[in-house]
Amino acid sequence: MKLKETKRSSSPMSTENSKTFRSGEPVLFRIFRRFLSTIRVLLWAAAGAWGTFAIYYSNLPSGSMRLTLAVGFAAFGIWAFLIKRTPKVRLVYAGILLGVLAWFIAIPPKMSREWRKEVAIMPRAVINGDKVTLTGFRNFEYQSRDHFTEHYEERIVSLDDLTSVDLFISYWSVGPIGHTFLSFNFDNAPPVCISIETRPEVGEGFSPIASAFKEYELFYAVGDERDLVGVRTNHRNEEVYLYRMNLPPEAVRRLFLVYLERINELADRAEWYYLFRQNCTLNIVRYKNAAGREGSFDIRHLLNGWIDRYFYETEMVDTSMPFEELRKTSKINEAAKSADPSLDAMEFSRRIREGLPGHGKQSVEPIKK
Numbered sequence: 001m002k003l004k005e006t007k008r009s010s011s012p013m014s015t016e017n018s019k020t021f022r023s024g025e026p027v028l029f030r031i032f033r034r035f036l037s038t039i040r041v042l043l044w045a046a047a048g049a050w051g052t053f054a055i056y057y058s059n060l061p062s063g064s065m066r067l068t069l070a071v072g073f074a075a076f077g078i079w080a081f082l083i084k085r086t087p088k089v090r091l092v093y094a095g096i097l098l099g100v101l102a103w104f105i106a107i108p109p110k111m112s113r114e115w116r117k118e119v120a121i122m123p124r125a126v127i128n129g130d131k132v133t134l135t136g137f138r139n140f141e142y143q144s145r146d147h148f149t150e151h152y153e154e155r156i157v158s159l160d161d162l163t164s165v166d167l168f169i170s171y172w173s174v175g176p177i178g179h180t181f182l183s184f185n186f187d188n189a190p191p192v193c194i195s196i197e198t199r200p201e202v203g204e205g206f207s208p209i210a211s212a213f214k215e216y217e218l219f220y221a222v223g224d225e226r227d228l229v230g231v232r233t234n235h236r237n238e239e240v241y242l243y244r245m246n247l248p249p250e251a252v253r254r255l256f257l258v259y260l261e262r263i264n265e266l267a268d269r270a271e272w273y274y275l276f277r278q279n280c281t282l283n284i285v286r287y288k289n290a291a292g293r294e295g296s297f298d299i300r301h302l303l304n305g306w307i308d309r310y311f312y313e314t315e316m317v318d319t320s321m322p323f324e325e326l327r328k329t330s331k332i333n334e335a336a337k338s339a340d341p342s343l344d345a346m347e348f349s350r351r352i353r354e355g356l357p358g359h360g361k362q363s364v365e366p367i368k369k
Contacts (some may be wrong), residue, residue, distance in 0.1 A: 109270035138223030188343035244358030
């Protein structure tokens with residue numbers, strides 16, 4: 001009896017010692033395991049969200065079918081990880097997710113769709129020595145943001161006359177996100193404005209979420225500033241800022257040629273627009289790199305509403321005044337709205353640059369042979 005009592009009395013002591021050991025020595029390991037478990041849950045949740053959106057924005061022809069499959073996929077993920085919680089069910093879910101990924105990768109961009117009129121014609125550049133002939137050059141006359149008279153023309157410029165490049169930043173609402181595009185300036189011709197955009201179909205608008213899931217093809221709008229700038233300032237009521245870029249003429253020329261090469265590539269083969277990889281600002285930075293820029297990635301390449309401050313800090317724009325003053329001075333909405341609609345392209349471009357830093361005189365000399 002005493003022996004049995006001793007065993008009974010020693011058992012709690014052993015259990016207590018074991019608990020003390022587990023709650024003492026391994027505590028960091030338990031925290032680390034919980035941390036890894038949390039990371040694993042977040043990764044699965046992110047993968048599930050990605051798969052749901054990938055199905056919803058897929059190339060299935062029926063919107064109701066896409067919605068039903070997306071909801072079903074999300075519901076199965078919740079059941080697999082929060083209710084059933086067995087390895088076999090989770091493995092099935094992982095297999096379905098891999099299938100969605102393979103399907104997503106295989107979705108091809110297309111050249112032929114029912115495009116909206118403003119992106120219906122792809123521009124192209126023909127380079128013959130120093131002469132560049134641009135076809136599909138847009139020069140629309142806008143009556144309102146959605147009503148315009150289409151006008152495409154052929155524009156001929158000379159690389160010898162290329163002098164500088166300007167950066168535009170356009171905001172739907174001033175903040176960390178905007179739209180950036182460039183204008184290449186010539187000493188005897190109106191600027192050539194190039195905007196990297198989505199190519200929406202009839203009835204489509206822009207959605208930031210959709211633009212990350214192969215919803216839009218990539219499009220380079222090439223045209224007159226009265227068109228590409230004027231529609232933003234005068235009809236879409238966006239806030240637009242204009243900055244002269246501090247680039248030597250050789251770099252400006254290389255940058256322009258990189259743009260022309262990409263324009264021709266897109267005219268021959270469709271590509272997807274990707275919000276986080278193939279957007280307006282990332283491509284500008286990428287092409288500047290190809291033209292000789294040195295520098296690393298900055299978060300403002302993605303949060304492009306702040307890209308002007310980034311260029312200010314790297315002395316790529318005028319730094320003769322405090323940044324806030326430069327920014328205030330660089331807003332062109334009033335100048336664009338007050339410009340007479342009958343002004344020709346050269347005069348409109350001159351008007352919106354009046355009084356802006358770096359635009360009082362030609363910043364670089366034309367390239368000579």
